[in-house]
Amino acid sequence: MKVLAVYAHESPTSFNAAMKEVAISTFRELGYQVKLSDLYAMNFKAVADKNDFTRQSDSPMYKYQIEGMHALKNNTFSSDIFAEQEKIRWADFILFQFPIWWFSMPGILKGWFDRVFSMGFAYGGDVGIYNDGGLKGKKAMIAVTTGGPQPLYNPRGMNGDINKILYPIQHGILYFSGMDVLPPFIAWSVAHFNDKQRKDYLKKYKGRLLNLEIAEPIPFHPNSTYDENMQLKKGLKPEI
Amino acid sequence: MKVLAVYAHESPTSFNAAMKEVAISTFRELGYQVKLSDLYAMNFKAVADKNDFTRQSDSPMYKYQIEGMHALKNNTFSSDIFAEQEKIRWADFILFQFPIWWFSMPGILKGWFDRVFSMGFAYGGDVGIYNDGGLKGKKAMIAVTTGGPQPLYNPRGMNGDINKILYPIQHGILYFSGMDVLPPFIAWSVAHFNDKQRKDYLKKYKGRLLNLEIAEPIPFHPNSTYDENMQLKKGLKPEI
Numbered sequence: 001m002k003v004l005a006v007y008a009h010e011s012p013t014s015f016n017a018a019m020k021e022v023a024i025s026t027f028r029e030l031g032y033q034v035k036l037s038d039l040y041a042m043n044f045k046a047v048a049d050k051n052d053f054t055r056q057s058d059s060p061m062y063k064y065q066i067e068g069m070h071a072l073k074n075n076t077f078s079s080d081i082f083a084e085q086e087k088i089r090w091a092d093f094i095l096f097q098f099p100i101w102w103f104s105m106p107g108i109l110k111g112w113f114d115r116v117f118s119m120g121f122a123y124g125g126d127v128g129i130y131n132d133g134g135l136k137g138k139k140a141m142i143a144v145t146t147g148g149p150q151p152l153y154n155p156r157g158m159n160g161d162i163n164k165i166l167y168p169i170q171h172g173i174l175y176f177s178g179m180d181v182l183p184p185f186i187a188w189s190v191a192h193f194n195d196k197q198r199k200d201y202l203k204k205y206k207g208r209l210l211n212l213e214i215a216e217p218i219p220f221h222p223n224s225t226y227d228e229n230m231q232l233k234k235g236l237k238p239e240i
Numbered sequence: 241m242k243v244l245a246v247y248a249h250e251s252p253t254s255f256n257a258a259m260k261e262v263a264i265s266t267f268r269e270l271g272y273q274v275k276l277s278d279l280y281a282m283n284f285k286a287v288a289d290k291n292d293f294t295r296q297s298d299s300p301m302y303k304y305q306i307e308g309m310h311a312l313k314n315n316t317f318s319s320d321i322f323a324e325q326e327k328i329r330w331a332d333f334i335l336f337q338f339p340i341w342w343f344s345m346p347g348i349l350k351g352w353f354d355r356v357f358s359m360g361f362a363y364g365g366d367v368g369i370y371n372d373g374g375l376k377g378k379k380a381m382i383a384v385t386t387g388g389p390q391p392l393y394n395p396r397g398m399n400g401d402i403n404k405i406l407y408p409i410q411h412g413i414l415y416f417s418g419m420d421v422l423p424p425f426i427a428w429s430v431a432h433f434n435d436k437q438r439k440d441y442l443k444k445y446k447g448r449l450l451n452l453e454i455a456e457p458i459p460f461h462p463n464s465t466y467d468e469n470m471q472l473k474k475g476l477k478p479e480i
Contacts, residue, residue: 047347048348111351156471165480
């Protein structure tokens with residue numbers, strides 16, 4: 001298996017860094033090929049703008065997504081976007097390692113998606129959306145840390161159901177782009193871990209990674225479950 | 241009323257830019273004082289990292305949130321963060337104008353929240369969370385544009401219920417920080433507008449802005465509806 005790990009944490013002493021290290025070493029033990037996008041170390045540009053294209057299209061009105069379509073066809077993306085798209089083309093499986101900040105991902109990773117998952121590449125244009133998305137056939141998984149403890153993210157907890165909080169990421173980005181999304185690995189409230197808890201958690205994480213190939217993806221509704229108006233067919237329950 | 245508008249779109253010909261202009265002119269008509277944070281024009285740094293502090297704390301292990309607490313107490317934030325926090329302290333109402341990208345906000349705005357809504361300022365430390373958050377007494381509202389048409393964001397639509405998709409932002413960031421959150425203004429599928437539709441939509445938006453002061457906030461559950469384990473008390477329905 002060919003794995004791309006996209007990692008978004010500044011600090012090499014963080015639990016996110018430890019998780020990233022466990023993932024890479026486990027993948028190597030398994031004989032997988034691994035590439036890493038360490039966004040902080042790369043000083044990855046987090047802001048989508050016209051500097052992402054080495055040439056502009058002749059579109060009368062500038063629109064970022066349209067310029068992205070043009071750049072994809074003419075090979076005129078900035079070199080950093082091109083390099084990330086090449087890694088994605090190469091990969092069978094993409095792992096996203098990041099801390100949950102403000103119930104979402106850090107800005108640097110959001111900027112990575114804004115820029116790299118371009119129109120025509122990940123969705124739209126000549127490719128579709130959801131199970132017809134541009135990254136169809138690949139698998140993805142997020143591995144995250146939280147500030148608050150697990151019970152806060154229960155369906156009746158103060159922060160709300162974690163699966164619903166992660167829905168815009170797992171369904172709205174990863175599945176939208178055509179990937180099968182494996183269940184997330186969530187390390188709860190890591191700031192309060194002692195050494196033993198850290199080790200136990202990393203061991204548990206390694207267990208998950210050893211079984212990636214047999215993991216069942218989250219059963220998001222495929223496009224065929226929606227009618228011609230993109231409404232869920234009768235008898236099915238909305239996911240969120 | 242003192243209004244801060246936080247605006248995250250690159251292009252002055254975008255519908256987001258037009259909405260921002262309508263908002264500012266309407267606020268001025270109403271006699272409100274207005275400040276603008278035009279994140280693209282400011283080239284706002286979207287990545288939270290140790291350069292956000294002019295001095296480090298003496299904490300043995302670097303942690304961004306802890307450094308933020310230290311910077312708040314010692315007035316050692318980078319000047320751009322300090323300036324944004326001063327605008328927030330000044331404002332009664334904060335408007336966020338941005339396009340929905342990947343079912344969330346652009347990276348530049350996410351980075352703004354990551355950096356500016358620091359621990360101890362917006363939440364935690366000496367202040368609480370949710371209706372005890374650091375920005376208690378202020379109001380907030382998001383005004384957004386979507387790519388897809390409205391029916392896709394119905395509870396049975398292919399993209400999922402827009403209120404649930406916006407929950408991590410409206411509840412998880414704005415309400416978490418103590419603000420009353422007014423219902424969002426959503427401009428659906430703006431890329432396909434003709435001139436008349438643009439004008440009609442902007443007029444509708446202006447109507448909403450003229451009535452800001454009488455708008456009822458989204459009735460998120462206050463902290464008192466959760467028990468000592470931060471679980472919703474019996475008889476109440478989860479929000480998501």
